[in-house]
Amino acid sequence: MFATILKSVLRQMRRHPLYVGLNIFGLALGIGVFLTLALLVRYEYSFNAALPNVDRLVRVDTRWAMPGTPPFEFAGSTFRVLPFLREDFPEIEAGIRLENTDLRTERDGTFSSFVSGLTDPAFFSVFGLKLLHGTPDQALARPDGLVLSAGAAIRLFGTTDVMGRMVPLNRDGVTVTHTVTGVLAHRTTPDFLSGIEMLAPFSSGDMTTRLCFLSWGSDCGSIYLKFRRPGDADAVNARLRDFVIRHAAGADSDSSALGLHPEKIFGLLLAKLGEARFNDFHVLYAEDGVDRTVINSIGLMGLLALALACANAVNLATARAGLRAREVAIRKTLGASRRVLFIQFTGEAMLAAAIAGVLGLALCEILVPEVASLTGEELVVRYGLVAVVLPLIVLVCGFASGIYPSMVLSGYRPAAVLAAARMPSGGRGAARLRDALVMGQFGIAITIVICMLVINRQTDFMRTADPGYVRSGLLIGSPMPGSDLAAQRRMLDALRAVPGVVTAGFGELAPRPNTKNFGTYSYDGLAGPIRVSLLQDVVSTGYFEVYRPRLLAGRGFDATRGQDDMPSRDEMQTRTANAILNARAVSRFGFASPDQAIGKIIRSDRRMARIVGVIDDERFESPRQAVYPEIAFFDTLAKQPFSEPIPAVRFQGGAESDMARRLNRAWAGILPDIASDFSAADARMAAYYSGDERRGRIFTLGAVAALLIACMGLYGLAAFAAARRVHEIGIRKTLGASGRQIVALLLGDFLRPVAVACLLACPVAWVVMRHWLAGFDERIALTPAHFLIAVAGAFAIAILTVLGQTFHLARAEPARALRAE
Template sequence: MMFATILQTVLRQVRRHPLYVGLNVFGLALGIGVFLTLTLLVRYEYSFNAALPDVDRLARVDTHWTMPGTPPGEVAGSTFRAMPFLREDFPEIEAGIRFEDTDLQTEREGVFTSFASGLTDPGFFGVFGLKLLHGVPDQALARPDGLVLSERAAIRLFGTTEAMGRTVPINRAGVTVTHTVTGVLARRMTPDFLSDIEMLAPFSSEDVTTRFCFRSWASDCGRIYLKFRRRGDIDAVNARLRDFVIRHAAGAEGDHTAFGVHPEKVYGLSLAKLDEARFRDFHVLYAEDGVDRTVINSIGLMGLLALALACANAVNLATARAGLRAREVAIRKTLGASRRVLFGQFMGEALLVAAIAGVLGLALCEILVPEVASLTGEELVVRYGLVGVVLPLIVLVCGLASGVYPALVLSGYRPAAVLAAARMPSGGRGAARLRDGLVTGQFGIAITIVICMLVINHQTDFMRTADPGYVRDGLLIGSAMPGSDLAAQRRMLDALRAVPGVVTAGFGELAPRPGTKNLGTYSYDGPAGPVNVYLLQDTVGAGYFEVYRPRLLAGRWFDIARGQDDVPSRDDMRTRMANVVVNAGAVSRFGFASPDQAIGKIIRSGGWTTRIIGVIDDVRFESPRQAIYPEIILFDTLAQRPFSEPIPAIRFQGVAEAEMARRLNRAWAGILPDVASDFSSVDARMAAYYSGDERRGRIFTLGAAAALLIACMGLYGLAAFAAARRVHEIGIRKTLGATGRQIVALLLGDFLRPVMVACLLACPVAWVVMRRWLAGFDERIALTPAHFLIAVAGAFAIAILTVLGQTFHLARAEPARALRAE
């Protein structure tokens, strides 16, 4: 009986006041839809790696470097040399494997297809326990030519997941080896760091016996994962890793694969728990899956605020129209209805409206989730198990939050006072202050989100377009050439320089991309004593300066005609001085007052002596969050010695970029037909460094739009209420001589006062939040007043447009008609 009454009352309100009910339902639905969508996104991030079997017992071995002249840093990876010693020293370890990310490729008629892949040990499934759709986990990687495919890779290769026993010719660095499919991974619906892996293959015996990172402590080409017998063992072993490094990384006398005495002063190992890695890795170098916990929490908070705004909007609209039902309440009380019955009815109406809004919000969530997934690049889907639990709670909370105060107000009206009054009650100053406070809160939250959105988008644009220290327009960079074949490297340069449209070409061992780094300690005998600096080392060839065009701050660049500029061979290193160029960061670390003062100075590394002949500005090849390494550059003319896996780069003009890349890839294939090449722009190679912030900036844009829309609905409802309540007042003012312009100014001032207060509250909050966020970047924008002025001006413009119609309607009202209406 009560439900039928509530339903009839709601339907009657829809017929009599469709605007109020529509704004209420749509506002709640929008808040619920945004909240559900962003909750699913936050849950996705917090559940990363959580579904891996025994994840609480899994850890990754990370490396810590504390080198002179550079800040300490943690690297998501470690030398494979440590693996056997870890198993020997720590019985708490149940299993462990080495893992290297790589791109395995298949080739057909000169067309290469890359697969996100990993090289690992046969015990991989003993550590991670992933399920196979086909195959036996313990045997899948036991044979040297074994190959495990994901479902997606199997379908790409064979059109079916029934791929067991089929052969796949795999190209790796120009060498093709035939593998046999020994397993197909079952598809996983939960996110983890292995989700993108399409191929798994075992390390070859040649890898284990010849590669530097299997033999030397000062190396890193992958990661070690350990599975412990109990979760508490991770912390116990972590506390003993310093002694482990002292025992094993020092090495015997004359052992060039170790650090020597006191390795713990520069080198350390630690264990990163995989169930905590998603947010921890944001602060770890070369960790690809890390995200900023603060940003994710902010996205969750934005969803919660959208829901709070929707509830505040519902309260605002409900209190605004409460007076319209005053006579209904008075008559029902006169006929015997108790306050408890009326309170229950009004709460029932609020809950029913919230339930309708919840259904619409779920439909909106279904629309938003695919859009958010495309914005973020995450495999986001609606999880109905979570939604089934959360949505009823949201409906209950929204219904209670939006209904309690209006129900108390409505059920508390006194029949005699209401029926005797000529006008409907407005709720008094308390209700007016509540409505203004709610509008202030709504716009305050919305403006804060808008300011954050503007700053995030500005910083992302800055990262994309900031000067990297070289000219990137007209620059294309290729893949690293495998091996060290001097003749092939010479032919490659000649082939690239001969391509129509190429201005010049050159080699370097570093380029804009994540990759292995060669670093070493150099010392300078300064006036105050020796200064040691850990320098990033790059070797470049003829044409490099013309290709990249770095800014020369002092001295000169290398000259191919000067034999002293050419890097000496290993036999001549201890007897012949080499000329080098350093960057501005190295100049600062060595303590030189200016680049000019560094010219001619001697720096040493071990028994090798070099002279600084030039200083260039800092060149950024890595993330804007990371400080630029102090760098030393050597020169190789390809006269006697080859590069170590050089990266070709070319400068071009007069040709479209896509066509130029096609020509270069064809020229590459003429020299190395068995090796895939991918000449691409700097922007494409650096995109991974800022794409995450860019995607999350779009989420803030979505949240800002939703917050502003909800806030504007609340302001519109307030304006509509005022239009209904202030007709008599406006008539009197116009009768006393007020002009239409004065009326408009008065009404706009009243409507915009909460918006102005909201701006004053939002700006300092946004300033604190964004200042802290920007501190995480090595290069960042200035937090200028423009960001705040744009947001404030936009909020005022939107607010004025929202209430302008109601304002002009009131200002144009004829005094006689307005007074007669009362």
Template sequence: MLATILRSVARQARRHPLYVGLNMFGLALGIGVFLTLSLLVHYEYDFNAGLRDVDRLARVDTHWSLPGVASGEYASVTFHALPFLEQDVPEIEAAARLREAALNTVRDGRFTSFVSRVTDPSFFRVFGLTLLHGRSDDALARPEGLVLSDRAAIRLFGTTDVMGRTVPVVSSNGVTVNHTVTGVLARRTAPDFLSDIEMLVPFAATDMNASCFVSWGSDCGSIYLKLRRPGDIAAVNGRMRDFVVRHAAGAESDANALGGHPETVYALSLAPLQGARFSDFHVLYADDGVDRTVIDSIGLIGLLALALACANAVNLATARAGLRAREVAIRKTLGASRRVLFVQFMGEAMCVAVIAGGLGLVLCEILVPEVASLTGEALALRYGLVGMLLPPIVVLCGFASGLYPSMVLSGYRPAAVLAAARMPSGGRGAARLRDALVAGQFGIAVTIVICMLVINHQTDFMRTADPGYVRSGLLIGSAMPGKDLAAQRRMLDALRAVPGVAAASFGELAPSPDNKTRSIFTYDGPAGPVRVHLLQDFVTTRYFEVYRPRLLAGRWFDASRGMDDLPAREDMATHTASAVLNRMAVGRFGFASPAEAIGKIIGTGGTTARIVGVIDDVRFESPRQAIYPEIMFFNALARRPLTEPIPAVRFQGVAAADMVRRLNRAWTAVLPDVPGEFSAVDARMATYYSGDERRGRIFTLGAVAALLIACMGLYGLAAFAAARRVHEIGIRKALGASGRQIVTLLLGDFLRPVAVACLLACPVAWVLMRQWLAGFDERIALTPAHFVIAVAGAFAIAIFTVLGQTFHLARAEPARALRAE
């Protein structure tokens, strides 16, 4: 039987190479796309799963419920909580703090940056990472210890055998410390949030005096806990409210406490690292979170591509079934049973599926590196996973694509077939099945295309939407370390002296901000006090010229007005500062319009401020996040420094790359020991939309594959019609039908299932995309244009697919067509 099946497949390939080729290529494309996207989905679902005892690992998150702003969960916490956690929570087996750090090495005056973290010696007890060299028990026990990744070791020394070597490490504040390599991390293949770390150093003794380690209201980094049992995470979460009440309460005057009832505004929770890839999508300032819906949709595209390929095989097989009707009739006449024929045809389908599976694996080899580059993920072809997936997929595809055609072929009656002048068509039922398959294929394809268009449009909108300031001609520098007033003045003078600089200024906030100061301000309005939590920014002269925000009411700061400039800190209690609010803050205080806010007095902690201006909302953060209410103060750098100010430069008449080099040289002239880099706003903000952009490309890939497979199904339908309707077209032309009428008739028949597909796809895509867009604070409108473009494109592709067959039929000579039957 196997030999008979193989001979039959080879014979069909010789007699009908187009049908067999389309069938195999369609199945191979579906299998290849499914395997590739399955690897991507598995990568996302497997994130953090490779960490040892991941079911016992948790991150301590902070929850703030502050007046005037929405409540939110943050992926960072005060380090002040760790000693109390270790004291009160016996379920903790090990704990470690982890903070991002901008560490560099310097060689020949050039800085090289590394992805770095500062942590505790207990880091390896918590995460259980393996060292290629060194001992995890004491790798970070020494103050000057340094753990490198194998990649960082090779970058620095060209080898991983670097134990005991000295590395001068420069921090963001310009301090150089000679560290000794005490460990080299082994490379890990499983993805997790620690995979990109290149340097690990222990906290310095001087760090312990910073506000991060002594104040409950500070925002420091992350605390990770390893519990004794997986169930301990939920148990500890149930006690965290009492923990906050017990330790974070204090007098209102205590800067390190949160007041008499901290539980009303503040909470802590343990977020399990298992599954954090998806839960972190809803946590503010969590870098590794992705939308589970998007990942599931990518997996669904893979499944749909496989289903489309099977439907395509069914369509082509049923269209081709009539060509084998006489073969079946003769074999049945010679004694072959229906069961034998059914097994043979199923075997042929399985044989084709096996060949397609091999081609699909080759296609997967090609697609995986491309998808890895599109997504930016460390995606690789995992042969163990593919080896488990491929055999059942091949069997499933062979069964799904061969069952119905085998039943149809083996069911032909010899007498009816041999007595008929024409080959059998399968009747109305088979015709409706073919139309339904084509409609289903195009319906899925059009849905994916609409989703692709909306996702790409939203991504472009995020990239180009008006952020409330002028981005072109604007460069942002690194934050200046410390509070050296003289150095800040020298830096501004040096930047303003650079040829091509139109204006330069400082602010404590900038696009993609790192340091954020917030306080609760109160306005005593007619209906009573209104309290709003405001994001604070302190800006210097020329700020308005640099960023060019839109002034909605009042005025901007004026250096000639002495009251605008902040006094020394000791004089703040007796001074009413001038302030500028954004539109969001005006609304939260209850003012009916920006003009109504002008002249009003607000205050915080004994400090008062008069609102002198209102600007439109400025977006420095993710488009998914709501604009935060903001207050701005003016500092002319006359009496007090800024805290880690960020320089911003407006330039003109110079190429951006040249200006970056000039500004970097000016920075180095003032702070030669501090690494600094100027960059465009788009580069700083790219992290907020690059993930959606990369995943949008995956939807594009899926849309192309779905359309290609759907077109194969439509082409098979057209080819079947070309073989079946030659006689009909000949009669119509003999009775006077024109070529144009024939083309119109045939295109109408071919495009009918495409029209049905579009009618089904549009409402489904509308529901899906409306739900997805709801996750953005700023988003595009879901207009008919997205649907019109997709539908028009589907019709255009469908027309081009069947045009050749249509013209061939329409131009057939009636006499020849009638003789052919």
């Protein structure tokens, strides 16, 4: 039987190469796209899954509910909490603190940065990572210990055999020599630790002087816990509110505590690492989070591409079935049973699907590196998964594409077929099936195209939307460590002296995540006190000239006004500070307009502030996240320093890259032991929309594949119609129909299912994209333009697809067409 099936497939390839080629290539395209996107979805769902005992690992997150702002969760917690957790919960087997940082090596004045972490000696007890060299229990036990990844070891020394080597590391301008005590084994499984190149222990100075080790209201990293049993995390999670009340409460004068009722504003919760990939999408400052809905949509798109390919195969097979009617009739006359014919035709479909599967795997090999470059993920072809999935796909696709044509072909009656002048077409049922499949194909394709257009438009909007400050001609540097007043003054003078710099200034906030300082302020309104938690910034002279925020009311800071300079700590209780609010803060305090806020006094526990100006909201973080209500104070560097200020400059008359190099040299003249990286605001903000941008490209790939498969099906039907309707067109032209009328008739028949598909696709795409856009604080309007572009594009592609066959039919000579019948 196999030999018969093989001969029949080869014969069909010779006789009808167009149909067979469209069938196999369409299936191969669907299989290749499905395998590629399935590998991507598997990568996302397997994130962190390979960590040893991942079902017992959690991260301690913090939830804040500050007055006047919506509650938010962020991926981090105060390091002060760890010893209390160990003391109160015997369910915890081990726990560590981890601070993501950049450790640098210096050679000839050039800094090389490594993705690094500072942690506790029990790191390997929690995560169980394997070492190529070294002992996990001892690798971080010594204060100067250093664990390198295999890649970092080769980068530094050219080999992984580096135990005992000395590595001078620069951190915030201080160089400390570490000894290599371990080398991490290379890991191919995705997890949040896979990018780390260096691990070093916290120093004793860190734990005794840094605020995040001492205060409940400060943080600088994350805490990870390993429980003794998988169910312990849920039990402990339910008791964390009482834990906070016991340990975080204290008098207002206690700077390490959070007041008498900390549970009202502060909470801890345990985030399971096995579920963190998708849960972290809604957690602030969690760098590895992705939208589960987007990943599921990508997987669904791959499944739909496979379904489209199967539908395409069914469509072409049913259209072609009539061409084999006489073959079936003759074989039945010679004694072939319906069962034998059914097995043969199903086998032919299976063989075609197997050939398509091989081609699809080859296409997957080509697409996977491209998708990996688009997404930035370490995506590779996992043949263990492919070996399981591909045979199943071949069986399902072969059976799905062969079952209906096999039933139709094997059911032909020999006498009726041999007596007929024309080949059977399958009747109205087959025609309706073909139209329904075309509608389904184009409906899915148009839905994907609309989603792709909206995603790409939203990504473009995020990149180009007005952030509230002027981005062109703006370069922003790294935070200056420490609080050396003289060094800060020299730094501003050095930056302002660089040729091409118009002005320079300091701020404590800038694009991209950085240390944040919140304070709760109250205003005595008509309905009573209104309390709002404000993000606090301190800016220097030149700041407003550098960022150029829009002034909505009042005035900016003026160095000539002594009252604008921020009061010192000793003056806070006796002197009112002048401050500027952003529009979000004005709204939260209940002022009807920015003008109404000018001159009003707001109070916190430590200071009073008079509002002298209101600026428009400045977006320094993700477009998905609401802008914080913000208050800014003024510091002229006359009496007191900034706390880790971030320099920024406005320049003109030079290339951005050249100006960045000049500024970095000026920085090195003041702080030669600390690396600097002046970069544009757009580059610093790119991380917030790059993920959506990359996944938008995946949707573009899916949209192109879906349209191509749908057009192949439509082209096959047009070719089938060209073979079946020659006689009809000949009669119409004999009766006086013009070529234009024939073209309009045929295009109407071909495009009718496409039009119905558009009507079905638009509401589905509208619901899906409306839900997706709701996740952004700033977003585009879902206008009819996106739908009209997709519909017009679908019609244009459909017309171009069938136009050749339509003109061929319309130009047929009636006499020849009728004689051919």
